[in-house]
Amino acid sequence: MPLRDFLPQGEMVFPLSQHIGKPAKPIVKKNDPVLVGQRIAEADGFVSAHVICSCSGTVKAIEKRRVLTGAMMDCIVVDNDGAFTPAEGFGQREDASKLTNDDILARVQEAAIVGLGGAGFPTHVKLRPKDPAAIRYIIANGAECEPYLTCNDQLMRTRAAEIVEGLELMLRLFPNAEGVIGIERNKPEAISAMEAAVSGKNRMRVLPLKTKYPQGGERSLIQVVAGANFPITKLPADVGCIVENVGTIYAIQRAVLYHEPLFSHCLTLTGEAVKNPGNYIIRDGTSFSELLEASGGLKEGVTLKKALCGGPMMGIPLGSLDVPIQKQNNGLTLLPEDPCEIAEAQMTACLHCGRCTTVCPMGLLPQLMAEAADDGDLDRYEKKLYGLECIQCGSCTYICPAKRPLMQTFKQAKAEIMARKRAAGGK
Amino acid sequence: MNTALNISSSPHTRDKWSTAFIMRVVTLSLLPASLVGVIVYGWNALLVLALSVASAVASEFLFDKLTHKGDTWKDGSAVVTGLMLGLCLSPSAPWYIPVLGSMFAILVVKCCFGGLGKNFVNPALAGRCFLLISFGKVMSAYQIVDGVSMATPIAALKGGSAVNITQMFLGTANGVIGSSILALLVGGLALWALDIIHGQICFSVLISFTAAMGLFGGQGFDVKFLLAHLCGGGVVMGAFFMATDYVTSPVSRLGQTVYGVLIGLLGAVFRIKGGAPDSFSYSVIIANLFVPMIDTYILSKPFAYRRLARGKWDGSGPLLKRVPRPVIVLTSIALIAGVALSGVYALTKGTIEEQHRAAQAASYKVVLPSAESFEVDAALDQAVADLNGQVYGSDFGRSYINEVFIGRDAAGEIAGYAISATSADGFDGNITLAVGVSPDGTLNGISFTELNETPGMGMRADEPEFKEQFNGRTATRFKLIKAGSAIAEDEIDSVSGASITSSAVVNAVNAALDFFHTTVKGGN
Ligand code: SF4
Ligand code: SF4
Numbered sequence: 001m002p003l004r005d006f007l008p009q010g011e012m013v014f015p016l017s018q019h020i021g022k023p024a025k026p027i028v029k030k031n032d033p034v035l036v037g038q039r040i041a042e043a044d045g046f047v048s049a050h051v052i053c054s055c056s057g058t059v060k061a062i063e064k065r066r067v068l069t070g071a072m073m074d075c076i077v078v079d080n081d082g083a084f085t086p087a088e089g090f091g092q093r094e095d096a097s098k099l100t101n102d103d104i105l106a107r108v109q110e111a112a113i114v115g116l117g118g119a120g121f122p123t124h125v126k127l128r129p130k131d132p133a134a135i136r137y138i139i140a141n142g143a144e145c146e147p148y149l150t151c152n153d154q155l156m157r158t159r160a161a162e163i164v165e166g167l168e169l170m171l172r173l174f175p176n177a178e179g180v181i182g183i184e185r186n187k188p189e190a191i192s193a194m195e196a197a198v199s200g201k202n203r204m205r206v207l208p209l210k211t212k213y214p215q216g217g218e219r220s221l222i223q224v225v226a227g228a229n230f231p232i233t234k235l236p237a238d239v240g241c242i243v244e245n246v247g248t249i250y251a252i253q254r255a256v257l258y259h260e261p262l263f264s265h266c267l268t269l270t271g272e273a274v275k276n277p278g279n280y281i282i283r284d285g286t287s288f289s290e291l292l293e294a295s296g297g298l299k300e301g302v303t304l305k306k307a308l309c310g311g312p313m314m315g316i317p318l319g320s321l322d323v324p325i326q327k328q329n330n331g332l333t334l335l336p337e338d339p340c341e342i343a344e345a346q347m348t349a350c351l352h353c354g355r356c357t358t359v360c361p362m363g364l365l366p367q368l369m370a371e372a373a374d375d376g377d378l379d380r381y382e383k384k385l386y387g388l389e390c391i392q393c394g395s396c397t398y399i400c401p402a403k404r405p406l407m408q409t410f411k412q413a414k415a416e417i418m419a420r421k422r423a424a425g426g427k
Numbered sequence: 428m429n430t431a432l433n434i435s436s437s438p439h440t441r442d443k444w445s446t447a448f449i450m451r452v453v454t455l456s457l458l459p460a461s462l463v464g465v466i467v468y469g470w471n472a473l474l475v476l477a478l479s480v481a482s483a484v485a486s487e488f489l490f491d492k493l494t495h496k497g498d499t500w501k502d503g504s505a506v507v508t509g510l511m512l513g514l515c516l517s518p519s520a521p522w523y524i525p526v527l528g529s530m531f532a533i534l535v536v537k538c539c540f541g542g543l544g545k546n547f548v549n550p551a552l553a554g555r556c557f558l559l560i561s562f563g564k565v566m567s568a569y570q571i572v573d574g575v576s577m578a579t580p581i582a583a584l585k586g587g588s589a590v591n592i593t594q595m596f597l598g599t600a601n602g603v604i605g606s607s608i609l610a611l612l613v614g615g616l617a618l619w620a621l622d623i624i625h626g627q628i629c630f631s632v633l634i635s636f637t638a639a640m641g642l643f644g645g646q647g648f649d650v651k652f653l654l655a656h657l658c659g660g661g662v663v664m665g666a667f668f669m670a671t672d673y674v675t676s677p678v679s680r681l682g683q684t685v686y687g688v689l690i691g692l693l694g695a696v697f698r699i700k701g702g703a704p705d706s707f708s709y710s711v712i713i714a715n716l717f718v719p720m721i722d723t724y725i726l727s728k729p730f731a732y733r734r735l736a737r738g739k740w741d742g743s744g745p746l747l748k749r750v751p752r753p754v755i756v757l758t759s760i761a762l763i764a765g766v767a768l769s770g771v772y773a774l775t776k777g778t779i780e781e782q783h784r785a786a787q788a789a790s791y792k793v794v795l796p797s798a799e800s801f802e803v804d805a806a807l808d809q810a811v812a813d814l815n816g817q818v819y820g821s822d823f824g825r826s827y828i829n830e831v832f833i834g835r836d837a838a839g840e841i842a843g844y845a846i847s848a849t850s851a852d853g854f855d856g857n858i859t860l861a862v863g864v865s866p867d868g869t870l871n872g873i874s875f876t877e878l879n880e881t882p883g884m885g886m887r888a889d890e891p892e893f894k895e896q897f898n899g900r901t902a903t904r905f906k907l908i909k910a911g912s913a914i915a916e917d918e919i920d921s922v923s924g925a926s927i928t929s930s931a932v933v934n935a936v937n938a939a940l941d942f943f944h945t946t947v948k949g950g951n
Contacts, residue, residue, distance in 0.1 A: 070434070147440075229730040308434045312440035319434055340435040348446040348502045349544040350674040354625065355444075365678055365728035368722070372843075386729045396439030401444045404546075408436040 003154045003266065005034050005281045006294065007084060012055050012285035013324035014076045015067050016041055022048045026076055032059045035087035037261050040076050043112070049113040049122045053078060054263035056085040065074035068288075068309050068316060068323045075324070078285070090157055090259040096165075104256050111255030112327075113262045116247035120328035123248055127173060129237040135174040136240035139221050140167055142183035142190060143209055146311020149331045151266035152246050154279040156183065156190035160197035163246050164204070166253030170244070171203055179204040180225050181246070184211040213313060214393040218243045220361050229363075232389045247330070265327060267291075271334035273309075275299045282325055283285040288332055289321035298334065305341075313394050343403040350404055356396035362389050366396035366406045373413040378420070381413055388414060436735040446543075450503030452623060456614035457510050457605070457668070463597075464604035468518030470782035472604045474565055476513040479525035483509025486533035504543050508532050511551035514605025515661065515708070516558075524562060528554040549672045552708045578782065581658040595658040608658045615667025624671035627680055631687030632666040632694070633657070639695030656698060665694070669708070675715040682725040690714045787861065790874035791832055791845035794863025798842040799835025807831045810946045819938045824931065825851040826938035829859070831947065841866055844947055846939040847876065850931040855879045858888075858931050868948065870900045873936060885928030893922050893929070903940055907933045 017023035024041035034040060034053045041051035057079045065075040099107075109124035129135060138162065144152050156163060167179045181198065183191050198204045209426060214220055218236055221243055222228055228239040238242055244252075247266055254260040261378045267282045269291065276296040288307070298304055308315030310331050325332075356366035363386055372381040381387040387410060396406040440456075465473045487500040509529050540546045548554075551777030598602070605611060618624045633917020640656050641648040670676065670690050675688050684912055690710050697706030791801055811828055819826050829847040836842040843866060849859040859877035864870055873894050880886045887893065897905075902917035907930050909921045921929040 038455060094526055108893045168483075229732075231729075231731040236950070247478045289435070304432065306439060308437075308439055313438045315437055315439060317432070317437070317439065336441065338433045338435070339440050341433065343441045346447075348499070349542060351446055351449065352544055352676070353623075354673065354678060355450065357678060358622075363727065366727065368678055368726070384726065388730065389729045389731060398438045400441045401442070401449050402446045403441060405436070407438065411436065 001093045003151075003158050003279045003281060006283070006286070006291060007082075008055070008283060008286040008294075009080060009082050010287060010290045011060060012053075012057075012078045012080050012283070013065050013287065013389045014016055014051050014053065014078070014285045015065070015324060015326060016042065016051060016074045016076070023074065024048060026051075026062055026074075028059050028062075028076065030059050030061060033057070034059060034078055036084050037087040037090055037263060039159050040078075043109075043122075046125065050110070050261070050285070051076065051413075052112050052261040052263045055080040055284050056083050057081040057347070058408075065296075066320065066323055068318055068326065068329070070319045070392045071203050076403065087187045090261070092259070093257055094258055094259065096169065099256065104169055104173060107256045107259065108252055111261040113248060113251045114327050116245045116251065116265055116328055116330060120326070121248075123244065124384055125236075126242060127170070129242070132174050132395050133176055134240055135177045135237065135242055137222075137225055137242070138167065138174060138179045138226050139241055139243045140181040140246050141218075141221055141243055142178060142181055142187070142194065142239060142246045143221065144184065144311075145214070145217070145245075146313050146315070146331065147213055148270045148311045149260070149268040149334050151268040151279050151330055153187045154188050154264050155246055155250060156187070157193050160193040161248050162203060162253045163194070163249050165257065166195040166249035166251075167204060167251060168201065169256050170242075170249065172240070177203070177242075180219050181206045182209050182225060183207070183208045186211040205356070212362055213395060213398075214391075217361060217391060217393060232391070249256050262327060265330070267325065267329060268331040269334075270311075270331065270397060273298050273304050273334040273336040284327055285324045287322055287324055288318065291325070291332070292321060299336075304334055304336065306335040306338045308335070312339070313398065314392070336363070347403040349402060350400075351402050353401060355399045355401065356406060359395045359399045361393060361395060362391060364389060366390075366410070368407050369413070370404060371407050378413060378417055388417065390414065439701060442642070447501070447503045449623060450507050450728070452508060452621065453507050453618065453668075454503065456618045457507070457514060459610035459613045460514055460598075460605040460607055460664075461510065463607035463610040464514065464518065467598055468604060472518035474522070474605060475516050475518060475520050475525050476510065479513035479516065479529045480506055480509035482526045483512070483529040483533050486530050487538065490534060490538040494538075499542055502543060505533055507555075508537070508550045512554045514664065514683050515551065515555045515603050517602075518604050524558060527561075528558045529597040531557045544674050546674055547719070548712050549669055549675050552669055552715075552835055554713060595655065603661070605664055606661075609667050610665050611663045611667060615663065618667065618671075624667065624677070625680075625683050627683045628671045629666045629675055629688045631684045632670050632691045633662070633692030635688040636662060636666075636694050637691075639692050640698065643695065643699055645699070660698070662694065665690070665707040665711050669711045670714070675718055676717050677721040677725065679722075679725055679727040681727060682721040685725060686714055686718060686721055689717060692730050714789045755813075787847060787876050790861040790876050791834065791863070793874040794861050794872045795834040795843045796871075797836050798845075799837050801832040801845060804831070804833050807833070807947065819848075820941060823850075823938040824934040824942070826934050827851070828938060828942050831942070834863075843871060844943060846942060846947075848935040848939040848942075849877070850926065850935040850938075852934065854881060854885045854925065854927045854931075855881070858928070858935060860932065860935055860939075862936055862943075864940070864943045864947075868901060868903070868944065870897050870902075870936075870940070873932075880925065882926045885922070885923060885925040887922045888928050888932050893920070894932075896920060897936060903944055904937050905933050 016026065022044045025044050026041045028034060028040045035056045036051045036054060039050050040053045043050050055078060060077045060079045062076050065077065085234040089266055105124055105127055108127060110231045113123040114120045115123060118365045142152055142156050144150065171177060171179050181194050183194060183206060191206060195206045198206055209224060222236055222239060222241045224351055226239060228242055230239050251262045255262065264281050264283045266279060268279050270277045275298060278295060278362065280291065282291065307318040309318055309329050310316060311333055315333055350367060352367060354367065360366055369381055369385045372385060388411045392407055392411055394407045398404060450528060461476055471931050483505040484500055487505040491498060491500050512532055513525055532550035536548060536550040536553040537546045596608045598610060615629065619626050619629065637657060639651055640653055644652065646652040655720050670687060677683050693710030693713055694707045779881060805877055811830055814828055816827065819828050827849045829849055832845045834842045834845055844864050846862045846864065847859065849857050851857055857877055861874045863872050875889050878886065878889055880888065896919050900916065905917050905919045907921050908918045909926055912920060919933055
């Protein structure tokens, strides 16, 4: 599935909150003309990111629109003129050697880069740990975060040199770190492309990984690369690691060397219901339905039962496709039938088969956790079974032959425990 | 465009394996053993299996309908329970045995505790134990040859006879339907290879059982002896199919290993001490009862906490720390268990011998009621010692003379002689009895000091109906009459259905009488 540029024609919608942290503040008004790469909303606070326009046209409205979570959120709506006229000041390659570390960080922040692996954490925050000298590994995550998605693979095959440049820029910030590019073994082309690109570079290597879900999880990667396990209360930086998706690293390269803000990224369109699956460089704000139609739509005779933003394991189910694509969205999976529905029909009592325990990447005991949560014994859940360590990867739910909704139970249990803690702390 | 999209929590994909699929695979894995059973034992074996499966499924179906619990009977777990139970039954079991067993297993053990996943002991095993307790006699009749019950290989092994390991391995020896070790291994290893059963359970059962049998079985690590014990008495069935039952085994790997070792050790203790061929089911059931405790105390920690004690968060501690921990834990568990086992053995050994003595003394009083005191006689003791613990005479099977006492009444006159004799030809091992003889050679009575025969069969030798036949007889040697009524002075009626036991008793009595006439009387 080669990488194609997709230029949307319809109206573009930019939610003001596309990332973890506070929503951004709009700096344009209705009827203002806007250009590609223009900043249209400012970050509010440190853990926040700017909003960048990805097309040219005029601001049509600033109003509440439905976003992918199903909620109504403040968005800037732009009437796309289809010309994609770029704003001034970017696209020209600069000499990186003149840039200081602060310049690099400032450009990453200006470019509004967030983690493209899914969570959407502002990257400039991640790149400013308390003690840069203590960082031992910069891990470039080339493992796909989900089984269906292939956009990282495509990006590494076609942009290997750029990714390596981006990694070099990051390594400049961390004098004691080694750059490790982790790629699953089922992507031999990507591995050889990246290996060719790193050859001759200092402090950098490619690490082929076992193909398994959730290999693309931050924790799994750190476990493999640094041999470190750490509880949920710690951050990767606490064990000397920074993990960035290869897409993010590519964006860093564009931001630092070309001064180009992040307004487009790679997305996989996939699923059994899609007629022409493929990988696209997609502009933020494009609606999912426009992408699907332009790609050729659904397979004939297939009704769409389930649409997932992301992949099947952790994807967010979409109630409607008429919502804008955000920066951290790396997949659209469309299914003609709903595996959850089928699973529900097959649900039996827990067999105690232990398969969930075997697959849990955190080494938890999902079977007992579910028992404790169902019994309302949240104390046991938290203290004896370490239930808060669950990263909600869904592996246990996936594997369970009794089709128990394990992860869903854990999500609720965690929320409940957190709520109780807040209530206790608030007194 | 599309308005009716489903919204539900991730993950949005599921593995192909379902409960019903796993149950189907387990059922398949039991088929080789079933097939061999039917081929070897004939159509009645098929009937037993069919009845137990059908009544298991029907029981769950009924329960579902009565309680409106949904359609749990469809998940296939009842088929597995029924088939396992059937394989643990005698091929000659009458129709009500599998039916009642399955009903008990499903209705009482499984459904009443909340159905699949809630029972605390393995339903099939519990069903079997229920049958053993309620229908001991029928249950322990394995293969009927010419109206005489044959010993199962393990019973024969206990009795000191040689067994045919090849037959046991192939499944052509006497026993339950599912006794072909080869077929069970095929199914069990397949389940293990498919990752359906946990290797740490089945192999720790087998290893600890073998080790304990070697250490405490009294024959050392004799390959033939160990193989015979491994192939007999449901060890393989227990290890691969019963112990690995998901519901009644622990969750963590370490817990599973501990549980497996526990089963193996218990199985060995029962084998050595008890000698009931069904001991293995009991050891699994007892270990089942420990599972909640194991699950409470032996929980594995998440990866993030595993090396927290000494290592650092970043895992920069020495790699070695990773490896030995489970090894150390396992070794210590094995050591502790081993020490405990030998301790129990040493302790009970003493008491068993004492009890034995007391029983012996009391039995002398029983067979010579007029005697006030018993004394040893140097000459007679010497005569016993001269026997060198060898089989006594050539006409009494494998009989031994143990000791002789002279009983004196209140006036100090000789009231009679108490002779202890043993026959090694019992159905389940040794039979030891005391024989009281008046000075004139009249038999006063007999009393058992060691009798481990099958309940309801050989054990009935201890009933007055049989043993009081000897009282007041003057014959010097008795004959056993099978299925008739004894009239002549020297005839003894056999316990019906227990001719092996009866003839062992008669042999031991005859040996004692012979010793009395040739040595006690003849010597004086
Ligand atoms: S995988 Fe499902 S059935 Fe098996 S132990 Fe876990 S929760 Fe129970
Ligand atoms: S979702 Fe399940 S498998 Fe994943 S971390 Fe949580 S408990 Fe473990």
